[in-house]
Amino acid sequence: MTTATLVRQDMEVQLKLTWDRFLNTREHKAKEDLALHYLPLVSYIVGKIAMGLPSHVESCDLESIGVLGMMKALDRFDSSKDVKFETYASYRIRGAIIDYLRKQDLLSRPLRKKASLLDEACDKIRQRTSNLPSVPEIAKEMGISEEEVNKIIWKSSSSYVIPLDKENTIQDEEGSTPLGDTIRDLKRNPEEEFAQKDLEAELTRAIEELPEKQRLTLALYYFEDKTLKEIGAVLGVSESRVCQLHSEAVFRLKQRMQLPSN
Structure with missing residues (x-):
C-alpha cells in the first residue's frame, strides 16, 4: 500500500469522524472543518457558472455567495436520505449563485x-x-x-442564466432545489405539474432544434461537465469560440422560449 493511499484513507477516516461530530452534536468547530473541506466544491461550481459572465462580475463575490449556500446545505442536509452531501450541496451552492445573479444588473446601460x-x-x-x-x-x-x-x-446572452441541470429543479425559500433529493413529499397541483412538464418538453424541443455545435456545446458543458478546453478539442475550435457557441445557444433558446431579458 502506497503512502498516498494511506494518507487518503486517513483523510477519509477523519472526514467521517468530523461528519459524525457535526451530525450528532452540531458542533461549530466540526461545521467549520467541513466547510473548509468542501471549499474546492464551491470554487469548481463558481468556475463553471462564471463562464461567459461579464468581466465586471467578481468571482470572489460568487465565491462568497457559494459559501453561504454551502453553509445552508450543511444546516439542512439530511443524512438519512440516500443522497451524497456533495450532490445536495452542489445544487444548493449553484442555486444560491444563480439566485444572486438573477437579482444583479449584469449589463451596462x-x-x-x-x-x-x-x-x-x-x-x-x-x-x-x-x-x-x-x-x-x-x-x-x-x-x-x-x-x-x-x-x-x-455579450448580452452571456449574462442570462439558464439553470440547465442533470435533474429538474424548483424554487423554494432557499433557492433552487433538486426534485427527488430533498422534497419528494412536496406535492404540486395538477395544473402546476402539467405546466412544468409542458415547459420541459418545450425546452427539450428547443434544444433539439439548435445547430449541432451549439447543441453539443450545451450537452458537453452542462451534462458531461467538460471544460472549455475539452469542449474545444471535441469540436475542433478555440475556447473563445466555445464561449461564443454557448452564448449563441442561450440566445436562441431565449428567443425560442420567449424568455424575458435581464
Missing part, C-alpha cells in the same frame, strides 16, 4: 439598450415570419452589420 433593440427587432421579425429570426435578418432589421449583431448576442 449601453449594452442593455442594444440588447433591448435587438429583442424588439426579433419580435418584429417573428411577427412577420412566425419563425426564429436569423442573424442576417436581425442585422437588416436593425441596420447594423452581422458582426455587430453577433457581438450583442454574445
Whole structure:
C-alpha cells in the first residue's frame, strides 16, 4: 500500500469522524472543518457558472455567495436520505449563485439598450415570419452589420442564466432545489405539474432544434461537465469560440422560449 493511499484513507477516516461530530452534536468547530473541506466544491461550481459572465462580475463575490449556500446545505442536509452531501450541496451552492445573479444588473446601460433593440427587432421579425429570426435578418432589421449583431448576442446572452441541470429543479425559500433529493413529499397541483412538464418538453424541443455545435456545446458543458478546453478539442475550435457557441445557444433558446431579458 502506497503512502498516498494511506494518507487518503486517513483523510477519509477523519472526514467521517468530523461528519459524525457535526451530525450528532452540531458542533461549530466540526461545521467549520467541513466547510473548509468542501471549499474546492464551491470554487469548481463558481468556475463553471462564471463562464461567459461579464468581466465586471467578481468571482470572489460568487465565491462568497457559494459559501453561504454551502453553509445552508450543511444546516439542512439530511443524512438519512440516500443522497451524497456533495450532490445536495452542489445544487444548493449553484442555486444560491444563480439566485444572486438573477437579482444583479449584469449589463451596462449601453449594452442593455442594444440588447433591448435587438429583442424588439426579433419580435418584429417573428411577427412577420412566425419563425426564429436569423442573424442576417436581425442585422437588416436593425441596420447594423452581422458582426455587430453577433457581438450583442454574445455579450448580452452571456449574462442570462439558464439553470440547465442533470435533474429538474424548483424554487423554494432557499433557492433552487433538486426534485427527488430533498422534497419528494412536496406535492404540486395538477395544473402546476402539467405546466412544468409542458415547459420541459418545450425546452427539450428547443434544444433539439439548435445547430449541432451549439447543441453539443450545451450537452458537453452542462451534462458531461467538460471544460472549455475539452469542449474545444471535441469540436475542433478555440475556447473563445466555445464561449461564443454557448452564448449563441442561450440566445436562441431565449428567443425560442420567449424568455424575458435581464
